[in-house]
Amino acid sequence: MASTTSLELEKPSMWKKKKKNNYSTNLAGYVFISPWLVGFLLLTLWPIGQSLYLSFTDYPLLTDPVWVGADNYKKIFTDDPLFMKSLGVTFSFVFFAVPLRLFFSLMVAMILIKATRGMNLYRTAIYFPSLIGASVAVAALWRNIFGLDGYVNEVLSWFGIIGKGWVSNPDTALGTLVLLNTWQFGSAMVIFLAGLKQIPAELYESSSVDGASKFRQFFTITLPMLSPVMFFNLILSVIGSFQMFTAAYIITNKGGPINSTYMYAVFLYEKAFKHYQMGYASALAWILLAIVAIVTALNFFASKYWVYYENDGGADK
Amino acid sequence: MRTLRTVPRHIFLILFSLLMIYPVIWWIGASLKKTSEMASSALWPETPMWENYTKGWAFSSEYSFTTFYANTLMMEFWNVLGGVFTAALVAYGFARLNFKFRGFWFAILLMTLMLPTQVTIVPQYILYNNFGFVDSYVPLVLPHFFGGGAFFVFLLVQFIRGIPKDLDEAAKIDGASVYGIFFRIILPLIKPALVTVGIFTFIWAWDDFFAQVLYLSSMSKFTVGLALRSFIDQFEVQWGQLLAMSLLSVLPSAIIFFLAQKHFVEGITTTGLKG
Numbered sequence: 001m002a003s004t005t006s007l008e009l010e011k012p013s014m015w016k017k018k019k020k021n022n023y024s025t026n027l028a029g030y031v032f033i034s035p036w037l038v039g040f041l042l043l044t045l046w047p048i049g050q051s052l053y054l055s056f057t058d059y060p061l062l063t064d065p066v067w068v069g070a071d072n073y074k075k076i077f078t079d080d081p082l083f084m085k086s087l088g089v090t091f092s093f094v095f096f097a098v099p100l101r102l103f104f105s106l107m108v109a110m111i112l113i114k115a116t117r118g119m120n121l122y123r124t125a126i127y128f129p130s131l132i133g134a135s136v137a138v139a140a141l142w143r144n145i146f147g148l149d150g151y152v153n154e155v156l157s158w159f160g161i162i163g164k165g166w167v168s169n170p171d172t173a174l175g176t177l178v179l180l181n182t183w184q185f186g187s188a189m190v191i192f193l194a195g196l197k198q199i200p201a202e203l204y205e206s207s208s209v210d211g212a213s214k215f216r217q218f219f220t221i222t223l224p225m226l227s228p229v230m231f232f233n234l235i236l237s238v239i240g241s242f243q244m245f246t247a248a249y250i251i252t253n254k255g256g257p258i259n260s261t262y263m264y265a266v267f268l269y270e271k272a273f274k275h276y277q278m279g280y281a282s283a284l285a286w287i288l289l290a291i292v293a294i295v296t297a298l299n300f301f302a303s304k305y306w307v308y309y310e311n312d313g314g315a316d317k
Numbered sequence: 318m319r320t321l322r323t324v325p326r327h328i329f330l331i332l333f334s335l336l337m338i339y340p341v342i343w344w345i346g347a348s349l350k351k352t353s354e355m356a357s358s359a360l361w362p363e364t365p366m367w368e369n370y371t372k373g374w375a376f377s378s379e380y381s382f383t384t385f386y387a388n389t390l391m392m393e394f395w396n397v398l399g400g401v402f403t404a405a406l407v408a409y410g411f412a413r414l415n416f417k418f419r420g421f422w423f424a425i426l427l428m429t430l431m432l433p434t435q436v437t438i439v440p441q442y443i444l445y446n447n448f449g450f451v452d453s454y455v456p457l458v459l460p461h462f463f464g465g466g467a468f469f470v471f472l473l474v475q476f477i478r479g480i481p482k483d484l485d486e487a488a489k490i491d492g493a494s495v496y497g498i499f500f501r502i503i504l505p506l507i508k509p510a511l512v513t514v515g516i517f518t519f520i521w522a523w524d525d526f527f528a529q530v531l532y533l534s535s536m537s538k539f540t541v542g543l544a545l546r547s548f549i550d551q552f553e554v555q556w557g558q559l560l561a562m563s564l565l566s567v568l569p570s571a572i573i574f575f576l577a578q579k580h581f582v583e584g585i586t587t588t589g590l591k592g
Contacts, residue, residue, distance in 0.1 A: 039462075122331075127340060
């Protein structure tokens with residue numbers, strides 16, 4: 001049961017405790033969830049259906065949509081170099097950004113979990129970059145630091161290395177965005193911290209008695225116990241990375257240089273709100289949805305082999 | 318003995334913290350630099366250009382950052398209010414009440430967590446456009462009144478499930494209705510989690526550049542983020558002013574984070590986020 005999704009965090013038995021559903025509890029339930037339900041129907045479900053329909057139309061916003069069948073999809077897959085380009089950029093971003101971010105956030109969480117004097121100060125310093133988020137402010141900062149006359153090149157010149165414009169060079173521009181994403185690992189770290197706090201201390205104590213090293217404990221206790229949280233972080237990071245927009249829009253000025261950071265979300269945004277090709281953009285959105293769904297499904301499938309759920313038996317306590 | 322053993326940890330943590338915070342320190346200095354000094358490695362300029370702040374704040378002849386902050390803070394007020402309250406309502410419904418198709422709706426809610434926003438953005442835009450809401454704050458504020466976002470509902474559901482049911486039962490015996498239980502028992506008990514939701518809502522809405530650039534076009538309605546963006550669009554970027562104003566724009570989130578730091582981490586920790 002638990003292997004279906006790690007997001008259903010409660011044991012199913014809780015759900016079925018009281019079986020008698022009468023009118024007034026039904027009503028109360030729906031009254032309470034009504035804000036979400038209305039929002040879901042109005043701003044999620046209806047738009048999803050609408051965008052599926054629009055993806056088969058030509059719709060320049062000012063005139064009515066015209067049905068064109070699968071033309072948009074045909075054009076995207078056969079006659080749009082920008083599609084392949086942006087897809088490639090996005091996949092390489094996801095491929096590098098997600099593991100780096102998860103690795104760093106886990107390592108730092110491991111260090112921060114141990115109580116040390118002044119821990120709040122460290123925690124604040126380390127969390128601060130994530131606090132400022134993917135805002136315009138940090139994009140401006142990044143553009144300056146990694147610019148041709150920026151700080152990074154100044155530091156490199158101390159070592160006799162002649163730097164380049166990291167942001168303006170197509171070979172390195174995407175790297176600076178990956179670095180930014182890694183620098184802001186705070187939210188993943190907080191979730192790891194929460195997960196680490198829940199690992200029972202007895203597990204470590206008893207394995208210490210058995211003579212297990214810290215290194216061994218990490219692989220035999222920490223990682224398995226943390227795997228559901230890791231999975232949660234992985235899923236959210238992957239989905240978030242596929243939609244990365246602000247940094248690519250501002251730091252590298254709408255996906256430049258030479259489209260080397262032309263993320264899929266930027267591509268879609270420009271198609272929809274610069275060229276007003278709403279039908280085409282909707283088709284792009286549905287392709288993104290399909291990709292994200294496939295990747296997520298693959299992750300769920302793979303999770304069977306590495307995510308460990310305590311209530312699946314085994315070390316049930 | 319004990320203190321000696323922690324020395325390497327402290328050294329590592331200090332170095333790592335410095336590495337993390339270094340760009341921010343550089344940022345503070347750079348916000349006071351002349352454009353010509355920008356590339357120098359000195360953290361602090363020879364003569365601090367305080368006018369970076371005053372000139373940057375003045376922005377243009379028509380609008381200053383006073384307008385942009387007023388706009389953004391007003392938006393944030395409604396976002397946080399709507400998000401916190403409706404997320405609590407919805408979470409209580411899912412966590413404590415039995416109704417038909419509860420499991421189904423909760424699964425849907427979790428699935429929306431994974432839905433790329435791009436899929437709904439075009440029809441949403443068209444919808445708002447038809448109602449004449451483009452270039453207004455309605456598209457930025459309204460979604461927060463619909464449960465504040467699936468992630469927050471999920472967070473609060475976890476939190477409410479951690480509260481002993483005996484409290485509800487006792488109140489029920491005393492004759493309280495589900496609404497009474499929500500307002501008198503649950504709402505006060507989930508305050509720490511609500512603070513977390515409020516902070517996250519504030520910070521994320523502040524940084525939600527995508528929605529802002531999409532829906533707001535007249536300068537009188539600009540958020541702080543959009544105003545910063547138009548700095549970059551200028552022919553010759555005034556880096557000093559831009560960095561100065563950028564730094565100021567981070568302050569509200571930073572202040573809120575420091576004030577509520579204890580809640581921030583613990584609000585999440587105690588939700589029992591775990592597989």
